[in-house]
Amino acid sequence: MSDVSSLLRHRLQIFDLGFVRLAYLKNDSYLTTAQIFTRVGSSVEKTGEYGIAHILEHMFFKGSSKRPGGTSIPRAANDIGANMNAYTTYDHTAYYITVLNDSFEEGFDILSDMFRNPLFPEEEFRKELNPILSEFRERDDDPDDFINERAMERYYGAGYHPIIGTEQSILAATTVDMHAFKKRYYGAGNVLIVIVGGVEEDRMMKAVQQHFSDLPKALAPEFQRLQATSADMELTRSGIQEAYFNLYYPALPQEHPKRHHEDLMNFILGGSDSSLLFERIREELGLSCYGIYSMISRNEPFNNLNISCGIDPLEIGILETEIQRIIMKICDERIEEHHLKRARASIRTALASRSETSKGMASMIALPVLRGETEDPLQKALRELEEVTIEDIREAAQRTFSGPRLRAVLLPDAIDSDDEEED
Structure with missing residues (x-):
């Protein structure tokens, strides 16, 4: 460190x-x-x-x-x-x-x-x-x-x-x-x-x-934790050419002691252009997507991990097969050490980059303290990132991907043959 x-x-x-x-x-x-x-x-x-x-x-x-x-x-x-x-x-x-x-x-x-x-x-x-x-x-x-x-x-x-x-x-x-x-x-x-x-x-x-000093007392907010339900939805829309593919899974809340395990797992899965998803889908298979990523959103009422990709509608079947194969791999196998080292280095760099400005540092401090943290959030994050093991990554993946899943796809409207240009 x-x-x-x-x-x-x-x-x-x-x-x-x-x-x-x-x-x-x-x-x-x-x-x-x-x-x-x-x-x-x-x-x-x-x-x-x-x-x-x-x-x-x-x-x-x-x-x-x-x-x-x-x-x-x-x-x-x-x-x-x-x-x-x-x-x-x-x-x-x-x-x-x-x-x-x-x-x-x-x-x-x-x-x-x-x-x-x-x-x-x-x-x-x-x-x-x-x-x-x-x-x-x-x-x-x-x-x-x-x-x-x-x-x-x-x-x-x-x-x-x-x-x-x-x-x-x-x-x-x-x-x-x-x-x-x-x-x-x-x-x-x-x-x-x-x-x-x-x-x-x-x-x-x-x-x-x-x-x-004279700020009046306010009513404490009551946050209702929302429960996710498995579902599969496909919508169509005119005026688009790409398909927009999304998978959602529950994520750990901000205050969970193993949150950083999940953060590192997510980075390895789809947090960069060296992630498992990006290297397989974009670089190895050469599917027609500009990028594929995963990200975690944490809020008081709900927390989720989202895998998203814009892609040729004809390649969605291949995309889904490969995503599920990679999810199974990160759940069932021990990842190589270099994946964990790369994720740690990248997250440390991201933290350092944000700390270069007063505004960036303030934004890193704010939310954990707002939600009740009493320890320096940056010091805590750096310490906990170093403690995550390869086995922690696998356990985090098993926990995340065993939860209710939502598959959501937005497809272009089918092209009507009468609208096609004649020879």
Whole structure:
């Protein structure tokens, strides 16, 4: 682990201030990233308010008591050269700003003000629904997103809905809904602030206490664990030429002590262009797919491993046979040592790459701490990766691939003979 020892030279501090939890890491950067996380996302939305967490994310940028007006917050950030953005997931939302150290207080004031004191003006709300609907249509138009959402709905049943909601729920949303959702969840007990960069601890702590010491208590979210059900689905769509092939299996939750076993197994299976899947499907057999990969998604309500590939529809049968053969191999046989060494080296490099920036380091720290981790997540990950054995890889594969499987395929509509070009 000596090649990544530099990742451990900075000490993460985790504070419970009562009104918020705070994770702080001082490094040598000229920049500081401040992130505000709320442990709530789309999965806690009630029927009739689907998509409200995502709409709320948009509307936080549309004016505050200190900076009214739809363009005031982005302009204030741009005035100090800051980079500012946000995102919404199934189980959390994040708002962040990256600034020069000299501008930290002003940048944190902008971020805190929009989070604490949004106005949600009705006229801005009605305008903002249009780009949100555009985002919805873009996702629905994209074949990958389309088949993934249909697959999740089938795999997890009625308990699942897309982060962005539906067209009907977006159009039905109101500013009253947003104020109620924010009041319900965006408060003490659910908020984590992560600050990584060159700003000194006393400046950082003073700013956090100034803006958050009076944060009101919020309702704790209740996450319902969704149960996966085996299924097989094939859909067709016009206007596409590739087939989109997906397999889904259950994965371990974030807090599981053997999560890193599964992470390494997944990397060996399909995490790179040297993986078992990629080398067999793309390089050895030369099937007509640009790439084939597997990835793990972990959220409070559900966790899954997804194998995905775009391919010539006529080659799906060969593809499936080979995928199942490789899954059986990784379950039944001891993989060669070089696979494990390569996976460890690649993951260490990925961690090192993300740690090169304050923003990247903050993102690695945030989610484990948000979900209750009290140890430095990076140190813990590096230590546990080194402890994984070849037998652990096989056990992880057996556990994962014995669970309920969903097969989801999106096929092009058949070409009608009358539409073919005549000679």
